[in-house]
Amino acid sequence: MAKKKISRKIYGKLKGEYVQKSVKKRIEALFLDNIGKVLTREQIIKAATDPKTGRQPENWHQRLSELRTDDGYTILSWRNRGELKVQEYLMPHKRKRPGAGKRVRPTDSTWVAVLKRAEYSCEWKEGGLVCGLKDGDIDPVGGGRVKLTPDHKSPHSLNPDADPEDPEQWQVLCGRHQVTKKNYWDSSTGKLNTYAIVQFAPEMEKKRIFMFLLSYFGYTMSRDGRIRKKSK
Numbered sequence: 582m583a584k585k586k587i588s589r590k591i592y593g594k595l596k597g598e599y600v601q602k603s604v605k606k607r608i609e610a611l612f613l614d615n616i617g618k619v620l621t622r623e624q625i626i627k628a629a630t631d632p633k634t635g636r637q638p639e640n641w642h643q644r645l646s647e648l649r650t651d652d653g654y655t656i657l658s659w660r661n662r663g664e665l666k667v668q669e670y671l672m673p674h675k676r677k678r679p680g681a682g683k684r685v686r687p688t689d690s691t692w693v694a695v696l697k698r699a700e701y702s703c704e705w706k707e708g709g710l711v712c713g714l715k716d717g718d719i720d721p722v723g724g725g726r727v728k729l730t731p732d733h734k735s736p737h738s739l740n741p742d743a744d745p746e747d748p749e750q751w752q753v754l755c756g757r758h759q760v761t762k763k764n765y766w767d768s769s770t771g772k773l774n775t776y777a778i779v780q781f782a783p784e785m786e787k788k789r790i791f792m793f794l795l796s797y798f799g800y801t802m803s804r805d806g807r808i809r810k811k812s813k
């Protein structure tokens with residue numbers, strides 16, 4: 582039996598040119614113009630493009646995630662809504678979660694101390710390697726220019742009163758690793774966000790996982806890449 586669809590899928594439109602000062606503000610304006618409608622990746626990039634220089638934003642996805650986490654907007658994707666495809670997004674209403682974005686930040690002098698300790702580079706460690714990207718570098722993985730920001734080492738949910746004066750509680754992260762860190766834990770359930778881990782894994786790891794899943798679900802791949810269900 583086919584599941585009844587709750588809402589009809591209506592696609593949004595760009596309403597003129599978006600001339601707000603920042604990428605985030607332009608994306609916000611586009612969503613507010615299209616409450617309850619589906620917006621595609623292409624539309625978001627178009628609206629977010631710098632109206633003066635015509636430059637396409639490098640980190641639009643990060644700005645989108647800030648609208649959720651810092652501004653408290655609800656923005657749905659295929660992960661929350663079955664009828665949405667990958668790269669489609671929907672803001673169902675314009676209400677903001679109260680209290681969003683009230684994150685503790687280190688004081689200016691603490692941040693300087695943290696930056697010094699980190700030698701002004703991202704401190705994310707993975708497989709024994711430190712990221713090491715510096716402010717203004719081009720991120721070789723995510724593309725775009727690196728902006729270093731403070732990260733509270735233990736999750737805010739566990740320690741909301743992080744000491745803004747204590748450099749030990751903070752680390753320096755690049756934008757990509759800020760997102761990676763958030764995605765490692767599903768904040769509502771405390772579980773690992775398996776999908777995000779796979780998404781951020783290096784290509785070789787993805788291949789291994791892909792082959793594992795094929796075999797797990799009973800498929801085989803021939804040399805020319807054709808996938809077939811194993812007959813029992």
Ligand SMILES: [Zn+2]
Nearest residue numbers: 703712755758
């Ligand atoms: Zn990094």
